[in-house]
Amino acid sequence: MKNAIITGATRGMGRAIAIAFAKEGLNLAICARNADELEGFKQELLQINPDIKVSVKVANVSVKSDVLAFAAQAEQELGAISVIVNNAGIYVPTSILDDEDNTFDKLISTNLMPAYEFYRYFGKKLIAAQQGHIFTICSSASVNPVVAAGTYSVTKFALLGLNKVMRLELQQYGVKVTAVIPGSTLTSSWDGVEVDSDKLIMPDDIASSIINAYRLSPGANVEEIIIKPVFGQL
Template identity: 65%
Template sequence: MKNALITASTKGMGRATAIALAKEGISLALCSRNGNDLDAFKNELLSINPGIKVFTSVSDVSDKQQLIAFAKGAENALGPISIIVNNAGMYEHQSIFDDNDGTLQKQINTNLAPAYELYRYFGKKMKDAREGHIFTICSVASLNPIAEAGTYSVTKYALLGLNKVMRTEMQPYGVKVTAIIPGSTLTDSWKGMEVDKDKMVLPEDISSAIVNIYKMSAGANVDEIIIKPAYGQI
């Protein structure tokens, strides 16, 4: 049985991906800052597929110590991790001029550092096993900066750059690395705003892409996939 680790797992794209992987019979390591959400979601996943294992950890992945504790706990509970979904992220809609002191570091710690640290922790193990798949949820802001979300754009550019480095380093060992690049997606980032969900990418679109890419033949890797709203960005 394969094991997947997903950061920020109880909402949005992380939640949809966990459900999709559970349906494929993949055991899961999930984290969130809310223990009640984790407990409820674990029960939901086990009702979807009683044959899998689900490990949960109340963790703030922007804190390196908590992140590594989550990674170690996942290994101890499930065994080797062969799928990583770097989903954790935060969005702030403001220009760099309007940033508060500490905004850059805060977004680096949330949007970039967890993927970097998990790669450092699991990468050599995947290399030695010569198998694994790392998915990194980036953003269209990784390709075209959003002036109204300047620091977010900077960190997402860096995240896509990290993904490219990981793919280059892992390529000789058959470990796959894929950047998922969504446009306007119906997640909590839009909470409080009036939006038409029929004109947005849904979290289930992202999870469907991840599962289908994962199920490709051993010799195929999707470097990057861009998924945008059919009517254009919101």
């Protein structure tokens, strides 16, 4: 049985992805900042598939030591990790000139640093195993910057760049790397905003696209998955 680690797994896209991998029969390591929420989701995953193991850790993924402790616990409790989902991220809807003083550090630490540290931690182990799959949840802002979210766009550009470097460094060893580039998706980023859910991507759409890419034959890798709302971006 293979083992997957997912950041930001209790809500939105991360939650949907965790459920999809549980149904696929993978053991899971998940983290969040809220212990009760984390434990409740663990029990839900075990109800979905009683045959899997679920490792949970309270962690703030914007703190490097928490990221590394989460990675180490996942290995200790589950064994070798073969699927990595870099999902955690935050959205700040301000132009760069209107950012608070700590916005850049906050967004770099949350949107980019965990994926970079996971790669440093797991990369050579995946090479030694000659298999594995890294999924990085980027954003349409990774390709087309959003003026109203300037620093967010910068960090997502960097995240897509990291994903491309990872793919090039790992492809000769049979390790797959996929960038998931969603447009407007119904997550907590829209809390407090009136939106028509029929005009947004659903988290389950992201999860199903990841599972389909994961199921491909060993010689096939989906480099990028771009999903946009049928009516255009909101």
